[in-house]
Amino acid sequence: MAGKIRIRLVRSTIGALPKQRATVRSLGLRKIGSVTEQEATPAILGMVRVVAHMVSVEDVPNA
Numbered sequence: 001m002a003g004k005i006r007i008r009l010v011r012s013t014i015g016a017l018p019k020q021r022a023t024v025r026s027l028g029l030r031k032i033g034s035v036t037e038q039e040a041t042p043a044i045l046g047m048v049r050v051v052a053h054m055v056s057v058e059d060v061p062n063a
Contacts, residue, residue, distance in 0.1 A: 003060070004037050007029065009034050009054060026047065
């Protein structure tokens with residue numbers, strides 16, 4: 001089973017390409033500072049890689 005990651009939007013999507021905006025929305029992020037927790041699957045990690053300049057990522061410790 002893959003672990004979880006916490007994704008935080010730290011930069012605005014105003015100047016981003018439409019595909020990057022769609023990727024941010026599909027990750028569950030809306031406003032700057034919004035946070036979501038996702039499973040660390042290859043699909044999610046690929047989406048994070050596309051918008052790596054706009055988000056910060058950290059591992060979620062097992063609770």
